[in-house]
Amino acid sequence: MDRIQIRGGAKxxxxxxxxxxxxxxxxxxxxxxxxxxxxxxxxxxxxADVNQLARILGNHGVDYSIDGKRVGEEAASGQTAHLRARTIVDTTAPYELVSKMRASFWVIAPLLARMGEARVSLPGGCAIGTRPVDLLLMALEKLGATIEIDGGYAVVKAPKGLVGGEIEFPKVTVGGTHVALMAAATARGSTLIENAAREPEVADLADCLNKMGARVRGAGTSTIEIQGVARLNGAHHRVLPDRIEAGTYATAVAMTGGDILLEGVGEDLIKRPLEALEEAGVTIVGDNRGVRIARNGAGIDAVDVATAPFPGFPTDLQAQFMALMTRARGTSRITETIFENRFMHVQELARLGAHIKLEGDTAIVDGVDRLRGAPVMATDLRASVSLVIAGLVAEGETTVNRVYHLDRGFERLEEKLGACGADIIRVPG
Incomplete structure (x- = not known):
């Protein structure tokens, strides 16, 4: 199994x-x-998650192809993929596929909308809390689906098609909003989603659906209106920049010091994390190329944060910010309000010399003068990269094991950091 080795100290x-x-x-x-x-x-x-989902979609009959590299294309350029589901050949998403990635459960919505039925295994994914699917299923029920849980599978049916309705989520759910959007796009009549997730990724999905012929208004706000259409067409769409990747590298620069341009991302996508970094003493300047992050000479100030749905501080940046606060002057409090079991990185950060105490849903971090390298183990996607951030300043060598978690969500991480001066390598296992 691959591992990542880091020698700390480089800006x-x-x-x-x-x-x-x-x-x-x-x-x-x-x-x-x-x-x-x-x-x-x-x-x-x-x-890895994109590749895994392609395999899952292939099980349902989606033909998937990737364009070859073009002349002048840089290694950092994203792929162009073509997906076509001419015929749905299977409406069952089996346990052995869905258990590997939680988001694959969302196939339940388009399978139901297009075929009138779906049988989808209850999901797996990162072990960061129960994250039940009850709200996703509730949204489908509001659109006329019947639901049964049978042998670890959600069996949903709407033989006469879905019908528009009113969906009010009792709490904000990104997955639930995605599912509701896809199910309602071709439902008969109009659908109103209240307390919808406001994340940019929700608006990006709605934008793509509209290019396919859907009629969605209000995505990116807490109220979304959908007027169902009879069918959707093909489309061409560009995936928006990864705000979590951007926030991760911004935090890495804040930790090590230096000056980095995060190319291709706007301040609006990571406004709250950037505000927290500014409070910590980091200089931030946006321009037409992206966002520049710099910390040269000044120490790191302690900052309290609490995770919240967008536009609040993202839960997916909580572990990275905690790593930063291990070197801050003073004490910070980091409160996790989204998931009940997302502090598994605390013990691994402690192996590097961090002083962190847990009190319920809050981590109290007393900053230390130095961290020391040690072998550590990634426990989930975002926790794994927090260990990389800590390793970038730890004295000596840090080895991050089980980096398959990193490969699920960070593209060429060691290459991107290494190109900017980090002493970091991947060691094949």
Whole structure:
């Protein structure tokens, strides 16, 4: 099994191109099930989760191809993928596929919308809390589906098609909003989604659906209106930049010091994380190329953050920010409000010398003068990259094991950091 080795102490300087967003790419790929025509996605990131979802979609009959590299194309350029589901050959998403990636459960919506039925295994994914699918199924029920849980599978049926309705989520759910959008796009009549997720990835899916012929208004706000259409067409769509990747590298520069341009991303996508970094003493300047992050000489100030749905501080950046706070002057409090089991990185950061105490859903971090390299183990996708960030300043060598978690969500991480001065290598296992 591959591992990543880091020798800490180098500042980061240069340019890091930001890849397409994993959290946008996955629902966009799943939306290909809604039409028998071609959906072309540009700027698709090269990630293990993207490859795994392609295999899952292939099980349902989606033909999937990637354009070859073009003349003058840089290694950082995203892929262009073509997906076409001429015929749905199987409406069952089996456990052995769905258990490997939680987002694949979302195929339940387009399969139901197009075929009138679906049988989808209850999901797996990162072990960061139960993250039940009850709200996703509730949304389908509101659109006229019947639902039964049978042997670990959700069996949903709407033999006469889905019908528009009112869906009010009791709490914000990105997955639930994705599912509701895809199901309602071709439902008869109009659908109103209240307390919808406002994440940019939701708006990106709605934008793509509209290019396919859907009639969606209000995506990116808490109220979304959908007027169902009889069928959807093919489309050409570019995946938006990955705000979590951008926030991760911004935090890495804040940790090491240096000056980095995050190329291809706007401040609006990562406004709250950038505000927190500014409070910590980091200089941030946006321009037409991207966002420049710099910390030269000044120390790191302690900052309290609490995770929240967009536009709040993302739960997917909580572990990275905690790594930064291990070197801050003073004490910071980091509160996790989204998932109940997302502090598994705390023990591994402690192996590097961090001082962190847990009190319920809050981590109290006392900054230390130095971290020391050690072998550590990735426990989930975002936790794994927090260990990389800590390793970039730890004295000596840090070895991050089980980096398959990293490959699920970060494209060429060691190459991007290494090109900016980090002493980091991947060691094949």
């Amino acid at each position: 980061l300087n240069g340019v890091i191109p930001i890849s397409g967003a994993k959290n946008a790419a996955l629902p966009l790929m799943i939306a290909s099930l809604l039409t028998d025509q071609m959906l072309t996605l540009e700027n698709l990131p090269r990630l």
